[in-house]
Amino acid sequence: MTTNIADFIRQVFSAETAFTLAVGILIIGLVISYLVWRWTHRLFEQTGINDAVEGTSFERTAQGMGTSTAGIIGQILAVFVYVLTAIFAFNVAQIFDTALFWTRVTNYLPRLFIALVAIIVGLLAGEKGQLLVQERLQSIKLPEVAIIPTLVKYSIYYIAGLIALAQLGVATAALLVLLGAYAFGLVFLGGLAFKDLLAAAAAGIYLLLNEPYSIGDEVRIEGTRGIVQEMDMFVTHVETDGKEYIFPNQQILREGVVRIRE
Amino acid sequence: MTGLGDFFDDLVEDIAAVLLFTQDNSTYGHFAEADVSTVVVASDNAVDADEFVSLPLEFTDVEGRIRFGLEGALDQEFVEEGDDVLCLTQSFDENDLDTIVRIRADEFTRTGLYDLFTNSRPDADVVQDVLEVAIELGKKGQKGKPVGALFVVGDAGKVMNKSRPLSYNPFEKSHVHVGDPIVNVMLKEFSRLDGAFVISDGGKIVSAYRYLEPDAEGIDIPKGLGTRHMAAAGTTRDTNAIAVVLSESDGMVRAFKAGEIVLELDPEEY
Numbered sequence: 001m002t003t004n005i006a007d008f009i010r011q012v013f014s015a016e017t018a019f020t021l022a023v024g025i026l027i028i029g030l031v032i033s034y035l036v037w038r039w040t041h042r043l044f045e046q047t048g049i050n051d052a053v054e055g056t057s058f059e060r061t062a063q064g065m066g067t068s069t070a071g072i073i074g075q076i077l078a079v080f081v082y083v084l085t086a087i088f089a090f091n092v093a094q095i096f097d098t099a100l101f102w103t104r105v106t107n108y109l110p111r112l113f114i115a116l117v118a119i120i121v122g123l124l125a126g127e128k129g130q131l132l133v134q135e136r137l138q139s140i141k142l143p144e145v146a147i148i149p150t151l152v153k154y155s156i157y158y159i160a161g162l163i164a165l166a167q168l169g170v171a172t173a174a175l176l177v178l179l180g181a182y183a184f185g186l187v188f189l190g191g192l193a194f195k196d197l198l199a200a201a202a203a204g205i206y207l208l209l210n211e212p213y214s215i216g217d218e219v220r221i222e223g224t225r226g227i228v229q230e231m232d233m234f235v236t237h238v239e240t241d242g243k244e245y246i247f248p249n250q251q252i253l254r255e256g257v258v259r260i261r262e
Numbered sequence: 263m264t265g266l267g268d269f270f271d272d273l274v275e276d277i278a279a280v281l282l283f284t285q286d287n288s289t290y291g292h293f294a295e296a297d298v299s300t301v302v303v304a305s306d307n308a309v310d311a312d313e314f315v316s317l318p319l320e321f322t323d324v325e326g327r328i329r330f331g332l333e334g335a336l337d338q339e340f341v342e343e344g345d346d347v348l349c350l351t352q353s354f355d356e357n358d359l360d361t362i363v364r365i366r367a368d369e370f371t372r373t374g375l376y377d378l379f380t381n382s383r384p385d386a387d388v389v390q391d392v393l394e395v396a397i398e399l400g401k402k403g404q405k406g407k408p409v410g411a412l413f414v415v416g417d418a419g420k421v422m423n424k425s426r427p428l429s430y431n432p433f434e435k436s437h438v439h440v441g442d443p444i445v446n447v448m449l450k451e452f453s454r455l456d457g458a459f460v461i462s463d464g465g466k467i468v469s470a471y472r473y474l475e476p477d478a479e480g481i482d483i484p485k486g487l488g489t490r491h492m493a494a495a496g497t498t499r500d501t502n503a504i505a506v507v508l509s510e511s512d513g514m515v516r517a518f519k520a521g522e523i524v525l526e527l528d529p530e531e532y
Binding site: 208209210211214215216217218227228229230232239 | 417418419420421422423434435437460462463464466468469
């Protein structure tokens with residue numbers, strides 16, 4: 001498309017004017033890329049992304065190099081805009097004859113840019129996800145639990161890497177199959193492991209909404225007679241003579257409850 | 263200054279343990295290396311101390327705080343009866359640690375205050391939440407007028423079974439817990455109703471408008487307390503529940519366990 005406009009400009013103006021125009025375009029490109037850089041900083045400031053990414057290792061690395069996430073993304077954007085205008089200017093002035101080569105580069109550039117952004121976003125999101133999961137699991141004092149946040153982090157990295165590679169045109173079919181297998185394993189094994197809990201929760205929702213029996217009622221569940229002490233999403237506590245029976249909710253729904261009224 | 267120094271030497275001589283009423287890390291670091299055992303008494307175990315007593319309420323009076331700390335330390339066997347214990351605590355808001363108290367571990371008769379939180383049927387944080395709601399209610403009242411309220415906490419099945427409704431239960435099919443932020447306002451409105459609030463072990467508000475029918479025979483509570491306290495004492499004796507009562511006449515919050523008063527608080531001081 002750029003070549004078309006460039007051709008049109010060259011048809012309208014003389015060769016010298018076209019060259020002057022090209023220099024003008026270069027200067028305008030410089031200004032626009034600076035504005036883009038400024039705008040990114042402001043956007044990051046306003047939307048609170050700066051606060052959100054603070055403390056992640058990417059941000060720390062960036063700060064180690066004397067810049068920040070906003071700075072890096074701003075710079076990438078600015079360079080992108082500048083290179084684009086430069087190519088446009090070259091086309092107008094027709095300094096290079098290898099128009100075909102540059103057209104390819106122009107087509108390739110946005111994808112390179114998206115790939116870079118995908119990597120950066122992936123790194124940030126991965127770290128944030130890890131932190132979030134870590135905070136949720138903080139109350140569980142079990143060393144093995146520490147693997148879950150790491151798993152979350154690397155899953156996000158993997159997906160980001162996949163997007164970036166796909167953008168660059170690298171064959172990702174094998175990696176996609178791996179991702180599919182991983183997702184399938186997660187859903188399948190997760191479903192298998194949480195089968196009872198899910199069933200109990202589904203039954204629990206009905207029991208809590210409709211309250212066919214409530215705390216204080218005397219009931220008989222599977223031959224156990226007692227007073228309902230507590231009911232939640234997953235289980236119902238029934239107490240009798242100092243013994244507290246804890247029934248999973250799906251069992252209660254399946255077997256039925258006898259309410260005893262006298 | 264030798265007189266003062268000697269006095270301090272006497273004060274800290276032969277103590278079995280130090281009760282530290284702070285969760286300040288550097289202060290604890292100071293004491294952790296000393297040759298007497300240090301028991302941290304605070305709301306959170308921020309310093310990761312081995313010997314720790316959880317303080318569920320911000321006791322404003324020093325005596326109540328020390329009493330609770332001592333009962334907790336005795337209960338978990340950090341100190342033994344007859345031991346001399348040094349308590350480092352705070353008496354005035356603007357200071358950090360400003361008070362040193364030397365005391366025998368069995369100085370107080372044990373009221374079961376520590377038991378109320380840790381060895382009751384309901385969870386400790388549920389008891390704490392209910393006490394806070396009662397204190398809040400006692401402070402503000404209903405439209406400036408003092409209100410009374412009775413909360414029966416824990417063993418809800420048995421309590422419900424042994425009581426009957428005075429009217430429709432406003433909490434039926436609702437799933438409100440005492441820790442929820444909306445609860446203060448809700449209970450304030452419902453405190454106009456007669457009867458007791460019943461709360462389960464896990465903190466769910468099971469019912470309001472509940473008429474408790476305990477057998478009051480043999481209940482021994484101070485004269486002058488009304489029917490509300492009598493019902494609380496009777497119910498806690500007959501069931502494993504505890505009860506928190508906000509008195510309408512003198513505005514005090516009292517907690518009952520096993521038919522006896524274990525805690526008496528003035529809401530105005532909190």
